[in-house]
Amino acid sequence: MTAYHPPKIASSEITPRGMYLRRREFLGAAAVAALALSGTDAMAAPLAAAKSSYTVDEPLTPIKDVTTYNNFYEFGLDKGDPAALSGKFKPLPWTIKVDGMVGKPGTFDIEALIKEFPPEERVYRMRCVEAWSMVIPWDGFPLAALLDKVEPLGSAKYVAFETVVRPDQMPGQNGFFQSLNWPYVEGLRLDEARHPLTLLAVGLYGETMPNQNGAPVRLVVPWKYGFKGIKSIVRITLTEDQPKNTWQLTNPQEYGFYANVNPAVDHPRWSQATERRIGEGGFFGANRRPTLPFNGYADQVASLYAGMDLRANF
Ligand SMILES: Nc1nc2c(c(=O)[nH]1)N[C@H]1C(S)=C(S)[C@@H](COP(=O)(O)O)O[C@H]1N2
Numbered sequence: 001m002t003a004y005h006p007p008k009i010a011s012s013e014i015t016p017r018g019m020y021l022r023r024r025e026f027l028g029a030a031a032v033a034a035l036a037l038s039g040t041d042a043m044a045a046p047l048a049a050a051k052s053s054y055t056v057d058e059p060l061t062p063i064k065d066v067t068t069y070n071n072f073y074e075f076g077l078d079k080g081d082p083a084a085l086s087g088k089f090k091p092l093p094w095t096i097k098v099d100g101m102v103g104k105p106g107t108f109d110i111e112a113l114i115k116e117f118p119p120e121e122r123v124y125r126m127r128c129v130e131a132w133s134m135v136i137p138w139d140g141f142p143l144a145a146l147l148d149k150v151e152p153l154g155s156a157k158y159v160a161f162e163t164v165v166r167p168d169q170m171p172g173q174n175g176f177f178q179s180l181n182w183p184y185v186e187g188l189r190l191d192e193a194r195h196p197l198t199l200l201a202v203g204l205y206g207e208t209m210p211n212q213n214g215a216p217v218r219l220v221v222p223w224k225y226g227f228k229g230i231k232s233i234v235r236i237t238l239t240e241d242q243p244k245n246t247w248q249l250t251n252p253q254e255y256g257f258y259a260n261v262n263p264a265v266d267h268p269r270w271s272q273a274t275e276r277r278i279g280e281g282g283f284f285g286a287n288r289r290p291t292l293p294f295n296g297y298a299d300q301v302a303s304l305y306a307g308m309d310l311r312a313n314f
């Protein structure tokens with residue numbers, strides 16, 4: 001096992017699209033060269049991800065903001081805590097256990113999965129329930145690829161996820177008071193989990209996933225509020241019953257199972273009609289924009305909820 005390379009924090013400016021793509025070509029070549037020279041493993045080099053068609057045409061949020069304005073309560077409550085306090089976290093080696101209602105349960109090494117399913121670049125609009133948003137170039141592979149390997153049984157209806165518990169490396173799990181109950185848990189309906197937009201992300205901006213963003217592997221579901229994107233996943237369980245998620249367990253009045261981005265359904269304590277785009281100038285609300293139904297992915301996902309009352313199923 002070679003050393004884990006923490007990501008380099010690059011320019012604090014929004015990367016113009018063309019420049020970003022050229023940078024990605026460079027990273028791709030560098031990754032190939034590194035692999036050839038040292039026989040090093042997949043995670044140690046920058047990710048050589050192919051560009052996918054799942055890419056929004058909006059300015060990228062600067063990597064500085066993506067990696068310093070985070071929610072990851074295992075490392076603390078403030079937005080800066082995950083970047084400041086995750087240095088001791090060891091993301092490799094890493095395995096994900098996949099069990100429950102499947103024909104072929106197993107424990108999968110993340111580096112082997114990355115070799116089997118080469119990461120693809122997806123530029124996704126992300127919307128936090130706190131009414132801010134970012135545009136992030138993720139690198140990952142569809143969750144469906146892993147689900148196919150374990151052969152879900154006909155009785156499986158949902159997918160439950162669990163984050164690692166390591167109080168020695170995660171100061172937010174080791175404080176004077178419990179902010180949340182650990183492990184952090186999340187859930188999706190099986191059809192949501194198998195949707196082509198749903199990603200297991202292993203990097204961002206062409207680099208290995210930073211600890212604060214959920215190293216080495218986290219969920220990304222771009223039509224749902226950010227909290228559904230569970231980080232540092234160690235277990236995935238297929239179930240017949242609807243699993244609970246951490247925020248729903250903590251405050252069921254305010255957070256539901258679905259958490260689909262919906263400008264028409266306000267959070268009990270604030271409006272969801274607009275959002276603040278992180279990294280853009282903020283004078284007089286210039287960085288506020290309307291929130292879109294399903295975060296702009298309605299064409300691709302609205303049919304999953306045909307006939308459902310999305311006020312009752314929030
Ligand atoms: N394990 C874990 N996963 C988590 C969280 C957390 O506190 N713990 N926070 C969630 C919330 S509220 C958001 S908005 C996103 C933020 O992801 P980012 O920091 O990569 O932007 O992570 C989600 N995943």
Ligand SMILES: [Mo]
Pocket residue numbers: 071128129130225226227
């Ligand atoms: Mo969030």
